[in-house]
Amino acid sequence: MPIQGDYMGMTLTIEDLDRENREFFRYCAARDFRLQRGTASGLLRYPPTTACPWTGERESEWVPVDAAGTVHSYVQVHHPIQPAFRDTVPYMIILADLDTQKGAPTEHEALRVAGNLVTADGAFAPPDMIARVGIGTRVRMVFVDVTDEFALPQWTIDEGAEQPERPWRYPEE
Numbered sequence: 001m002p003i004q005g006d007y008m009g010m011t012l013t014i015e016d017l018d019r020e021n022r023e024f025f026r027y028c029a030a031r032d033f034r035l036q037r038g039t040a041s042g043l044l045r046y047p048p049t050t051a052c053p054w055t056g057e058r059e060s061e062w063v064p065v066d067a068a069g070t071v072h073s074y075v076q077v078h079h080p081i082q083p084a085f086r087d088t089v090p091y092m093i094i095l096a097d098l099d100t101q102k103g104a105p106t107e108h109e110a111l112r113v114a115g116n117l118v119t120a121d122g123a124f125a126p127p128d129m130i131a132r133v134g135i136g137t138r139v140r141m142v143f144v145d146v147t148d149e150f151a152l153p154q155w156t157i158d159e160g161a162e163q164p165e166r167p168w169r170y171p172e173e
Contacts, residue, residue: 005146008084012146020048023062028143029151033067035111036060044101046111054105065111067141068158069096071133071167072112088124092117094155096139115154118142122154133157134167 003014003022014022020036024047027034035044038052039059051058073095080086094117097110117125117133122144125133133139138161143151157163 003147003150005150007144007146007152010082010084012150014150020050024048025146025150025152027062028153029145029147029149031143031151033065033141033153034062035065037063041105043105044111046098046113065098065100067098067153068161069098069113069139071095071135071137071139072097072110073135074117074133076130076170090127090130091124092130092133094133094139096155113141113153115141115152118144118154118156120156120159125156129157132167134164134169136164136167138163 002016005012014025035046036048037044037060038055038057039061040057041052041055043052043054044063044065045053052060071094075093076090077085077093078090080089085091093114095112095114097112100111102110117130119125119129120142122142138158139155140158141153142156144154145151
């Protein structure tokens with residue numbers, strides 16, 4: 001039976017056949033950030049997949065991963081396409097480099113996880129918080145529940161981490 005839940009008035013579904021995503025989002029619902037690690041390569045991967053992108057092997061294990069990182073890139077949304085997001089604009093979508101496995105398997109690679117910028121309690125970030133974030137900002141993951149067995153990973157500013165004096169931001173008009 002698929003996992004279905006309401007998020008901001010939209011129905012989100014994870015189908016039965018999507019075993020990897022079912023497991024990933026169930027771990028998120030338990031506030032336990034885990035990623036697959038290939039048994040032959042020893043490398044972590046994201047998003048969840050049926051095979052290792054480096055070796056093609058299908059064997060993997062779920063391992064706990066530190067849910068902290070640095071903003072690699074971002075976009076600030078001012079015109080929502082999805083009506084459910086109309087009341088949240090502007091909002092920010094972050095692509096964060098996880099601290100774990102940064103620079104592997106090559107020096108230019110990292111585990112990168114996308115999510116919305118939210119407050120520590122999971123609400124969309126207000127404009128003053130958005131204005132503080134740029135490339136280089138330290139972030140940590142928080143989870144927003146969709147159902148008891150399905151939560152979305154999102155990002156908030158890691159207030160306990162050392163932050164860059166002036167993170168790089170796109171020039172504003």
